[in-house]
Amino acid sequence: MIQWFQDAIKDSWVFKGFMILMVASFGIWGIGDVITPGVDPNVAIQGGRFEVSATELQRQYALQIDRLRESLGAESADDASMKKMVLDNTVQDLKQTAITNMAALELGIIVTPERVRDNIMAQSAFHDETGKFSALRFAEVLNQNQLTEQMFTKLVEDDLRQRLFLGPVGDNAAAPTALIDSLFSYRSETRVADTLLVPAQAMVVADKPTDEQLKKTYDENVGTFTSPEYRTISLAILARANLVTPESIDDEAVRKFYDENITSYRTPETRKISQLIFEMKEQAEAARALMAPGDDLAKIAAKAKIKAPIDLGERALTDPVIVSFGDAVKLPVGEVSQPVSTDLGWHLVLSSSILPERTTPFEELRLQIRKSMADDKSNDALYGASEKLEDEIAAGTPLEDAAKNSGGIYVSIPSIDRRGVNAGGMMEMNIGLGTLKQSTVLKVAFETPVGTESKLLDFEDGFYVLKIDAATPPTPKPIETVRTEVEKLWLNTQKILAAKGVAEKIAADLAPSASLTSVADKDKRLSYAKLGPLTRFGESLTRDYVVDSKRVGPEMLTKLFSAKVSDNFVTSVQGGYVIARVKDIIPPAKTEGDMAKSYTDLAQSTRNAIAQDLVRQFSTALFDRYPVQINAKVISDIGGVAQ
Incomplete structure (x- = not known):
């Protein structure tokens, strides 16, 4: 990410989506591409002098989907509604970029190629182990992110222009001290309470439940005692690996393919190249004149007191960067070239090694x-098999026969629930699916009507059709079969009610001067502990205090921060009840220790939020002044309709 984004407006809503990770290379610096970018006739977004090609929209959309796959998993990222949301957001982000650029240019804000170059060279993502810009590293990252030089430099130029245009809108934003103090007090105020824990499990329930009581408990919690829906599933799976195997390709065909494509297995001669760059020929000549026999570029740079040489890495002679140096790169290993001119200046070039x-x-x-070869053939075979499978199903052929006739495999899965578990609690989804994910099958299985087949669906390795052969709806289990579980639930409920009764009675009898520790001493079912200091969010602000989670819950925190000092209250917690007395209310000290840093951080985040809101409002206002046209067909073809 461009450093300015990190430091100035890293959380700004306006800037989300403007840029992807700033990764690429200029080779040695192709400034010509910055000045004269290519024009793509397939435009997705058009606004004045700025346009976004369908290719760029597709690339950014695909990049966001890939990131979602990494963070949320393939299933979530490939969901149709998720894809549409990502496409809509990508379109809106690129639309905002075009609008901002139009407004900036109207004000005469220009970003020079030199500024673009300097910005990129300063980015640590492109530096080598020595902390210096590496053209090789730049090229590698460019390739990894499917960016051309032209695309990347355009992104950087847009980013810098937006900085100059939008930055001042939020730079002078300020947060009122009263607002910061109120927020800080709310977030960082802590309270301390004496507490008595009344655990439900410590309560004794002597009575046995009657049939009527069990029936009432069962009826009130019937969902707990209901079997899930079960479905019987069959699948016809067409997998590339099953249609054409590598073993089916004979050696003669493999050898023929190798001979016909021999040039693609040939690695050309490469040279390890480094260079020194100068603005003028006289400077290059003066530096070379300092060279002694055996000196390399590093020694020349040291003598001339200039920057160390730039390592261009291993390069083929057909590499555009190398071609620009002409015959200078063809000299023997270790020989420093005469000054050679390119669009970027004058260079001294040296080859330090040659790989034949x-x-x-x-x-x-x-x-x-x-x-x-098997993969290539399987792609063709897969297409034909998928057509065959659809034809077989349309003709009424049973799914098992349709699968076999199409060259696929047939899988039958007995009665399972949405988790892939059968009525006996055993997993039934781990046989025969290959790379077809269980979660994908289950999702489709419980969306497909009973007695019907799904449409032909794709997965990583091919296609499949799923049929729901039968279904058993959710059914309450007979009370006789779950009596033990119902009794346990009834008993737990009675214990919780008993704990509540004990807590409420103790609280009602508790004198203002009575010590909670003395109460705990008299009743061994209870346990005393001091709770806090903790915030209204249930957190400790000090390293030496760990919050007792058994005594904290949402209801407890609400009552604790609503009460006054010496107030008693009863509240439910997980597994019982707590009797609490507020002991102390501690206002935050914004000038002491960690609190001072927290206050400073809050002030900064509040200022940033206000700045972002100002930028957002300003940017929204630009939409009316600078209209942008959206090519709905291009967007629809990419994967959805963005409004």
């Missing part, structure tokens, strides 16, 4: 080629 051309032997590639 090499052709990978057939035996090293045999298995790889065989698998690749």
